[in-house]
Amino acid sequence: MLINRLISSAIKVKLPKMSRPFLPLFLEGVVIKGFGRGSKELGCPTANYPLSVVKSLPEQIETGVYYGFAKIGEGPVYKMVANIGWCPFYQNKEMSIETHVIHYTGPDFYGDYLKIALVGYLRAEMNFDSVEKLIETINQDIANAIKFLDYPDAQKLVNHKFFFPSQLGEH
Ligand SMILES: Cc1cc2nc3c(=O)[nH]c(=O)nc-3n(C[C@H](O)[C@H](O)[C@H](O)COP(=O)(O)O)c2cc1C
Numbered sequence: 115m116l117i118n119r120l121i122s123s124a125i126k127v128k129l130p131k132m133s134r135p136f137l138p139l140f141l142e143g144v145v146i147k148g149f150g151r152g153s154k155e156l157g158c159p160t161a162n163y164p165l166s167v168v169k170s171l172p173e174q175i176e177t178g179v180y181y182g183f184a185k186i187g188e189g190p191v192y193k194m195v196a197n198i199g200w201c202p203f204y205q206n207k208e209m210s211i212e213t214h215v216i217h218y219t220g221p222d223f224y225g226d227y228l229k230i231a232l233v234g235y236l237r238a239e240m241n242f243d244s245v246e247k248l249i250e251t252i253n254q255d256i257a258n259a260i261k262f263l264d265y266p267d268a269q270k271l272v273n274h275k276f277f278f279p280s281q282l283g284e285h
Pocket residue numbers: 148149150151152153156158160162179195196197200201202203204212213214238239240241252255256
């Protein structure tokens with residue numbers, strides 16, 4: 115018994131705490147143009163939401179990097195990573211929600227409707243002394259997201275009614 119308790123507290127200490135009381139969080143809106151640095155400088159295109167969506171965030175939201183799922187228009191559900199905050203590296207004046215849709219290789223989708231489900235929290239926003247370090251960290255976030263989103267608890271959200279409202283009432 116004691117051994118079990120020791121093991122379970124050791125696991126608790128080791129595992130990052132990715133859940134938050136306000137998760138999963140569902141956000142939706144039309145994609146607007148950001149500064150365009152995501153694709154040009156970072157090789158990581160990001161979709162921006164208008165301020166109205168940013169203002170709809172719950173009060174307890176923590177700024178930082180989240181992983182979850184995304185759906186562009188009526189397209190398939192993809193894995194995603196999203197940064198919520200002020201991007202200290204670029205010192206943005208406005209808070210933003212920037213979503214990188216993992217494995218999406220299609221054209222820009224400004225003006226399209228984007229739905230995202232934030233599933234887990236990865237880390238706080240950081241500043242970096244080079245753009246290369248920011249890129250390296252984002253790539254690590256993407257690798258972590260791909261892995262964590264395969265866990266059964268996360269997979270449950272792929273078919274959520276938020277993404278497929280017309281299936282309401284079926285089953
Ligand atoms: C997964 C992910 C993690 C990010 N982490 C940080 C970060 O720690 N610090 C930061 O300043 N910006 C971070 N960013 C935000 C990028 O700086 C931002 O996407 C970039 O400024 C491009 O924005 P733009 O396309 O609107 O120009 C992150 C973006 C993503 C997609």
